Amino acid sequence: MSIAAKANALWEYANPKKFLATTERMLPFFWVASAICLVVGLVWGFFFTPDDYKQGSTVKIIYLHVPSALMAINCWLMMLATSLVWLVRRHHVSALAARAAAPIGIVMTLIALVTGAIWGQPMWGTWWEWDPRLTSFLILFLFYLGYMALWEAIEDPDTAADLTSVLCLVGSVFALLSRYAVNFWNQGLHQGASVMRAAAVTGTDTEEKVSNIFFYPLLMCIVGFVLLFIALVFYRTGTEIRARRIKALLARERVNA
Amino acid sequence: MIALLLRDLKLAFRAGGGFGLGLAFFLIVTVLVPFSVGPQSSLLATIAPGVLWLGALLACLLSLDRLLALDWEDGSLDLLATAPLPLESVVTIKALAHWITTGLPLVLAAPVLGVLLNLPGPGYFWLVVSLALGTPALSVIGTFGAALTVGLKRGGLLLSLLVLPLYVPTLIFGAEVARRGATGMETATPLLMLAGITAAAIALLPFASAAVLRVNLR
Amino acid sequence: MIALLLRDLKLAFRAGGGFGLGLAFFLIVTVLVPFSVGPQSSLLATIAPGVLWLGALLACLLSLDRLLALDWEDGSLDLLATAPLPLESVVTIKALAHWITTGLPLVLAAPVLGVLLNLPGPGYFWLVVSLALGTPALSVIGTFGAALTVGLKRGGLLLSLLVLPLYVPTLIFGAEVARRGATGMETATPLLMLAGITAAAIALLPFASAAVLRVNLR
Amino acid sequence: MMPDLGKYADTVLSAYAASLLLLVALVAFSIWRGRKVRADMEKVEQRVSRHG
Amino acid sequence: MTLTVTDLAITRGGVPVLEGLSFALEPGRALILRGPNGIGKTTLLRTLAGLQPPLAGRVEGAEDTIAYASHSDGLKPTLTVVENLQFWAAVFGAKSIQTALDAFALNDLADRHAGNLSAGQKRRLGLSRLLVTGRPMWMLDEPTVSLDRNAVTMFADAVRGHLGQGGSALIATHIDLGLDGEVLDVGPYKAKPKPIDDFDGGFL
Amino acid sequence: MTLTVTDLAITRGGVPVLEGLSFALEPGRALILRGPNGIGKTTLLRTLAGLQPPLAGRVEGAEDTIAYASHSDGLKPTLTVVENLQFWAAVFGAKSIQTALDAFALNDLADRHAGNLSAGQKRRLGLSRLLVTGRPMWMLDEPTVSLDRNAVTMFADAVRGHLGQGGSALIATHIDLGLDGEVLDVGPYKAKPKPIDDFDGGFL
Ligand code: HEM
Ligand SMILES: Nc1ncnc2c1ncn2[C@@H]1O[C@H](COP(=O)(O)OP(=O)(O)OP(=O)(O)O)[C@@H](O)[C@H]1O
Ligand SMILES: Nc1ncnc2c1ncn2[C@@H]1O[C@H](COP(=O)(O)OP(=O)(O)OP(=O)(O)O)[C@@H](O)[C@H]1O
Ligand SMILES: [Mg+2]
Ligand SMILES: [Mg+2]
Numbered sequence A: 001m002s003i004a005a006k007a008n009a010l011w012e013y014a015n016p017k018k019f020l021a022t023t024e025r026m027l028p029f030f031w032v033a034s035a036i037c038l039v040v041g042l043v044w045g046f047f048f049t050p051d052d053y054k055q056g057s058t059v060k061i062i063y064l065h066v067p068s069a070l071m072a073i074n075c076w077l078m079m080l081a082t083s084l085v086w087l088v089r090r091h092h093v094s095a096l097a098a099r100a101a102a103p104i105g106i107v108m109t110l111i112a113l114v115t116g117a118i119w120g121q122p123m124w125g126t127w128w129e130w131d132p133r134l135t136s137f138l139i140l141f142l143f144y145l146g147y148m149a150l151w152e153a154i155e156d157p158d159t160a161a162d163l164t165s166v167l168c169l170v171g172s173v174f175a176l177l178s179r180y181a182v183n184f185w186n187q188g189l190h191q192g193a194s195v196m197r198a199a200a201v202t203g204t205d206t207e208e209k210v211s212n213i214f215f216y217p218l219l220m221c222i223v224g225f226v227l228l229f230i231a232l233v234f235y236r237t238g239t240e241i242r243a244r245r246i247k248a249l250l251a252r253e254r255v256n257a
Numbered sequence B, C: 001m002i003a004l005l006l007r008d009l010k011l012a013f014r015a016g017g018g019f020g021l022g023l024a025f026f027l028i029v030t031v032l033v034p035f036s037v038g039p040q041s042s043l044l045a046t047i048a049p050g051v052l053w054l055g056a057l058l059a060c061l062l063s064l065d066r067l068l069a070l071d072w073e074d075g076s077l078d079l080l081a082t083a084p085l086p087l088e089s090v091v092t093i094k095a096l097a098h099w100i101t102t103g104l105p106l107v108l109a110a111p112v113l114g115v116l117l118n119l120p121g122p123g124y125f126w127l128v129v130s131l132a133l134g135t136p137a138l139s140v141i142g143t144f145g146a147a148l149t150v151g152l153k154r155g156g157l158l159l160s161l162l163v164l165p166l167y168v169p170t171l172i173f174g175a176e177v178a179r180r181g182a183t184g185m186e187t188a189t190p191l192l193m194l195a196g197i198t199a200a201a202i203a204l205l206p207f208a209s210a211a212v213l214r215v216n217l218r
Numbered sequence D: 001m002m003p004d005l006g007k008y009a010d011t012v013l014s015a016y017a018a019s020l021l022l023l024v025a026l027v028a029f030s031i032w033r034g035r036k037v038r039a040d041m042e043k044v045e046q047r048v049s050r051h052g
Numbered sequence E, F: 001m002t003l004t005v006t007d008l009a010i011t012r013g014g015v016p017v018l019e020g021l022s023f024a025l026e027p028g029r030a031l032i033l034r035g036p037n038g039i040g041k042t043t044l045l046r047t048l049a050g051l052q053p054p055l056a057g058r059v060e061g062a063e064d065t066i067a068y069a070s071h072s073d074g075l076k077p078t079l080t081v082v083e084n085l086q087f088w089a090a091v092f093g094a095k096s097i098q099t100a101l102d103a104f105a106l107n108d109l110a111d112r113h114a115g116n117l118s119a120g121q122k123r124r125l126g127l128s129r130l131l132v133t134g135r136p137m138w139m140l141d142e143p144t145v146s147l148d149r150n151a152v153t154m155f156a157d158a159v160r161g162h163l164g165q166g167g168s169a170l171i172a173t174h175i176d177l178g179l180d181g182e183v184l185d186v187g188p189y190k191a192k193p194k195p196i197d198d199f200d201g202g203f204l
Helices: A003-012 A016-048 A057-089 A092-124 A132-153 A157-185 A198-202 A212-256 B002-013 B021-037 B041-062 B065-073 B076-082 B087-116 B123-149 B156-183 B188-217 C002-013 C021-037 C041-062 C065-073 C076-082 C087-116 C123-149 C156-182 C188-217 D006-050 E041-048 E081-092 E098-103 E119-133 E149-164 F041-048 F081-092 F098-103 F119-133 F149-164
Strands: E003-012 E015-025 E030-034 E056-060 E066-069 E137-141 E168-172 E182-185 F003-012 F015-025 F030-034 F056-060 F066-069 F137-141 F168-172 F182-185
Touching: A016 A057, A016 A092, A016 A212, A057 A092, A057 A132, A057 A157, A057 A212, A057 D006, A092 A132, A092 A157, A092 A212, A092 D006, A132 A157, A132 B021, A132 C123, A132 C156, A157 C123, A157 C156, A157 C188, A212 D006, A212 F015, B002 B087, B002 E081, B021 B041, B021 B087, B021 C041, B021 C156, B041 B087, B041 B123, B041 B156, B041 C021, B041 C041, B041 C156, B065 B076, B065 B087, B065 B123, B076 B087, B076 B188, B076 E066, B087 B123, B087 B188, B123 B156, B123 B188, B156 B188, B156 C021, C002 C087, C002 F081, C021 C041, C021 C087, C041 C087, C041 C123, C041 C156, C065 C076, C065 C087, C065 C123, C076 C087, C076 C188, C076 F066, C087 C123, C087 C188, C123 C156, C123 C188, C156 C188, E003 E041, E015 E041, E015 E056, E030 E041, E041 E066, E041 E137, E041 E168, E066 E119, E081 E098, E081 E119, E098 E119, E098 E149, E119 E137, E119 E149, E149 E168, F003 F041, F015 F041, F015 F056, F030 F041, F041 F066, F041 F137, F041 F168, F066 F119, F081 F098, F081 F119, F098 F119, F098 F149, F119 F137, F119 F149, F149 F168
Parallel strands: E030 E168, E030 E182, E066 E137, E137 E168, F030 F168, F030 F182, F066 F137, F137 F168
Antiparallel strands: E003 E015, E003 E056, F003 F015, F003 F056
16 A cells, blocks of 8 residues: 555544544553553552662652653644644544643643652752743643633634634744743753663763663653553544534534424 | 522633633733742742732732623623612622632632742741632622723723722732741731721622612613 | 724724723732832842833733724624735734734833832833833734634633733743843843744734634634 | 652652542543543434434 | 603713603503604613613602613523523522423524524524513513514514513514504604703703 | 625534525625524625635625625724724725715714714614725625614615615515515525434534
């Protein structure tokens, strides 16, 4: 099957019915897989990893903190992508997927913030520090809030989809700007992203590396969070599709009443 | 009476009813403060009580323009005025609904935001107490302002102008309580004043609001 | 185009048009700050630039809900959309009118209020410059927010919730300029960033606003 | 077999508790709403297909 | 319960618009207000409903007996048709809203948000409110605006039913409702412009 | 300049309300839209005016030729009658507003604030706007709401004059305007409910 054909085949799933049918089939797998990964990763990390030499047992928080932080960011990216798809190809499902994802994203942001705050207490001696990364997460939280509020506020579903999509686009640009602004505004004590650096994995990186003992369980948790995210998005999108169908049926009933 | 209260609450919780928006505004303002005055936590700690009170006050303020103007625009205020309800109780109910949907959430959220501005430990209790005592006054006074400006299209900003000066005493004593609490000084006197103001406002202002409303309706 | 601008300005200056209200709000907020954070002049001096920027921003924000919603409610937006004006230019004009009636007065008034918060000497120049550069961005971004929420009755609070996060970069750089200016540090970098943001916003956002408006009109 | 968390025990545990609570709440809410909406849809579908 | 108006003068925006107006409205009767645009019908109705004080003259039997329906319907767009009606029913202490729903054929619109009804559907809902007030006197300001033909007949029937139960109605309208009530043209009562030289309390 | 509509289908709130609608509107002709409340007249006019996209079908000759008058008049209460008109004249590039003022007898209201006109006076001002647009096609949604008898005749004359100059008009109304234009009852074009079983992009 050629690439183009594959791509077209992909758009098939933009049909709500087909999307529902397919995801129904795939969901159980994702639920189970994510559960397994999360349990294994967390148990491994919590029970079978040593304490960090300077952070003590608090490193264990990383197994929740980092994955949630990553998902919080990636969830917004996914919403950005689906919003674009809606604006360009007018596939309702993708708009609804964006709507379904937002609450997940906000919860992930919340988890990152909370675990971070709790972690900050012993490490930095304060619950909250206006560190750039923390701050930019707070801003991300605000963007999620606004996005969801707009969805809630508008009655007509297509109008809501259009407006929120545009907001998501413009918002992304400003979120990026804010990230730089915040960096400029205050130099932080939060450690830089090293998980994603090969050096960290190979352990050749000297300073602020997450060494392998911590890394593999962490990787497990990240995978678990990703799977959980996918499962939730599929499930919630299904819900949104049904809610949308209810709206449509009622509207149809009205006008023919 | 009950019907009116229930309706207002229902409207607030419906889509576009704007419940929780005041809360979000409170949050955002608190976040913006460090951006504008700079991130030094010591500085933030000192201004925290005042900022939180000011934020709560503004959040209250912004939700006022919906309070009566919506009913005015769609004509239900005319109808309520001809209904067998005294206008005094109408405005009281509306103030109550406003407090439930705006003031109360602010009181509950304030401590969390205190963390952001690292408010010193003892401050939390007094912050909540002062807000719990002060916000009802804000709602009642705000209703009066809303009644004054109800005739004007989008009178939101004018409303703020009229109401803010009236808020000054509440703000002074409220913030004073919170600040003293945060620095561990005694808080009895301002607390008493605050309670007094609130009690008086609740007791007297509804009559003024109703009178003003009657004038605006003719 | 010109006709629209003139009309909006005329409306603003007429009774109830809300010219000067933003200014007054700015004034009151600045006056309230000492009440809430306490009168130590040293403290006030340090937070002065930030407070003034925040006050200006809020004053801008509160005048946004009139920006398009009035025209929406009385149906003139429908008529404008069917008139021989591209919607893009309509929103640009409206943003311009908003800046003239709100942003500009704030810029001019800021130094006076600076005195109230005894802003240090060198701060004045930079405060004015940063506001003059920043407020246009606030108007344009605000117009976008207004276009998003135009369909909603009294969407004022939601509007703020949507717009404030978008204001963050402008606020940070603007306040940074003012703060650095006040303490005599170099201000070139944030000033450039601020100018860049404003320019980009003016160049691009009107298209987004017009698109959103079209969606809302259908 | 509880690992000794040293002086940070409450920190770590509270972090885990809070996060897991949030996650469970999210999943629970999603499923609750999913069930509800699915039921509603079937109701409406039946009503509509009966008359109209 | 009769409404008696004697030598009434009313103002709008400080300007006298009608004066020397006297009439009585007995139970079971309908009175149709006619007059060109801007003569003061709306103002008159608002005055009788007690929303603004008369400039001169007396209005008797108007306290808590009047149900007023203005140009705007007082509907909440985010409440459903039923919720809107139930609220007014609760305020006026009526027990059931079913009759109101039936009278204006609102049953199949019952659980739609008032916000997305069409102009005429909104109007019907607004009028049905009158039936739950249980007030004997209806004051209606251009009630049939944007109603289609059979909605107008619905309305006429509702009014007849109300009159039948000893109620009365005062209706300002420009079109013919097919109601048999005497017509009161307020045109002749237009307030004479006062001589502007004597410069009394009214600044005229 | 003819407006030709072929096999048009329109939606409101995502639901088709009218479908299979075809007609042509030649210069000099008026077309009266009739239909019960909620059938979709307003929606149709908005679609033709280009405010919302059609669901299916074609609309030709509508670009920049249509002057639309909706339920609401787009008046600024704090501007005077003249200022309101002048603004629209400037937007549409018309030179004089005198004819418009004359046509609806607005001369003696000329410098009243639009905000304190009566319902019918407002309406007259709203309608006079059509004369300054200089657009050949008028789309009017219940134009005579709350107009008194001779205001209605004023309006009818204005329309006749417009038709006389080769303009055309599409008027949605429930009452009889005494205009001789053919009537289009949109009732029969009510959209048939789609089958709900296949559950495509439109969720129906
Ligand atoms: C309260 C708010 C906090 C937030 C919003 C936050 C946010 C983040 C984010 C976004 C990442 C990104 C992970 C990546 O990109 O690799 C991260 C990683 C991390 N955070 Fe936090 N953080 C917070 C507090 C803390 C605290 C207090 C500590 C401990 C001192 C901490 C330690 C870490 C570590 C060790 C990583 C992994 C860094 C790496 O990638 O190697 N964080 N955090
Ligand atoms: N807010 C106001 N301030 C001052 N004058 C007003 C105001 N509203 C209306 N008027 C004037 O008062 C007079 C009476 O207005 P009113 O609305 O009662 O007329 P009406 O008989 O209801 O007309 P219509 O049939 O058009 O509704 C009119 O001349 C009008 O111009
Ligand atoms: N905002 C909305 N959302 C969803 N449906 C709507 C909305 N507004 C109107 N409708 C429905 O769309 C249909 C068409 O409405 P429309 O206003 O076009 O009717 P109309 O012919 O103008 O009626 P009227 O003669 O009462 O003005 C009606 O069934 C109405 O209930
Ligand atoms: Mg009238
Ligand atoms: Mg209509």
